[in-house]
Amino acid sequence: LHHLEFDPKNGHILYAVGTNGIYKSADIGEREMGTVWRSIGGETPIASEHVFAVDVNASPARLYLLTRHGFFSKNENEPEWIAHPQATRIRGFSTVDSIGGAPLWLRIDGHSGRIFRAVEVSQRNFSGPFISVSDDSGETWSPILRALKPLVDWSLGTLEGNPMTDAEIRQLADVRR
Numbered sequence: 001l002h003h004l005e006f007d008p009k010n011g012h013i014l015y016a017v018g019t020n021g022i023y024k025s026a027d028i029g030e031r032e033m034g035t036v037w038r039s040i041g042g043e044t045p046i047a048s049e050h051v052f053a054v055d056v057n058a059s060p061a062r063l064y065l066l067t068r069h070g071f072f073s074k075n076e077n078e079p080e081w082i083a084h085p086q087a088t089r090i091r092g093f094s095t096v097d098s099i100g101g102a103p104l105w106l107r108i109d110g111h112s113g114r115i116f117r118a119v120e121v122s123q124r125n126f127s128g129p130f131i132s133v134s135d136d137s138g139e140t141w142s143p144i145l146r147a148l149k150p151l152v153d154w155s156l157g158t159l160e161g162n163p164m165t166d167a168e169i170r171q172l173a174d175v176r177r
Contacts, residue, residue, distance in 0.1 A: 002017045002018055002019070002052075002105075003016075003017055005056045006056070007056050007061070008056060008057060009059070012026060012027040013025070013026045013027075014026075014034060015040075015054050015056055015061065017052050017053060017054055018052070021039055021040075021041035021052060022039070022040055022041040022054050022063050022076075023037040023038060023040065023041075024037070024040045024061075025037045025038070040061075040063065042074075042079060042080070042081070044065060044081070045065075045080075045081045046067050046070065048067045048068050049067065049068055049102050049103055050065055050066060050103060051103045051104070051105055052064065052106065053066075053107060053108050054076075054108070055108045055115075056108075057110060057112070060075045060076045060077050061075070061076040062075060062076075062137070063075070064106055064108070064115060064138065065081055066103040066106045066117055066119075067103060068101070068102055068103060070083050070086060071083075071084045071117075071138050072084065073137065084139060101119035101120045101121040101122065101130065102119060102120040103118075103120075104118040104119060105118050106118075113134070113136050114133065114134070115133070115134045115137065115138055116133050117131070117133075117134075117141070118130065118131045130143070131143070132144060
């Protein structure tokens with residue numbers, strides 16, 4: 001079990017987020033809250049490492065799933081997970097790993113639509129956790145370290161305006177050291 005969340009609008013509803021999914025328990029007058037649990041996550045769309053989160057402030061509750069292969073969401077009463085668009089390289093010839101590594105955790109901020117995610121990155125020049133934030137319920141993501149955003153934009157081919165020089169790229173890459 002990763003954490004428990006009470007529904008802020010109904011203190012008789014409790015959500016549990018764990019490694020196997022998201023569960024809901026409701027006290028319907030029989031003192032069952034916390035003793036009887038119902039899975040509301042359903043089947044995960046991809047069998048790989050994954051983490052879950054629930055936004056209890058949404059009505060109905062909004063569920064999120066992060067895997068190495070994508071980011072998914074659904075309302076608690078919907079049967080299927082919906083895949084969010086994956087990032088693709090605009091310049092060049094290949095797509096990029098939209099998640100960037102193995103999922104570590106996923107958290108809801110409480111502000112409408114703000115989600116934080118952490119993934120374990122193992123690349124040639126950098127190994128460790130990488131944290132990003134979405135302010136639009138997972139449609140787009142930005143690095144937490146705003147100084148690295150131009151480098152991420154450059155690597156995805158989405159940098160607007162003048163291309164970055166080699167010196168600027170090296171300077172931004174050194175921020176993380």
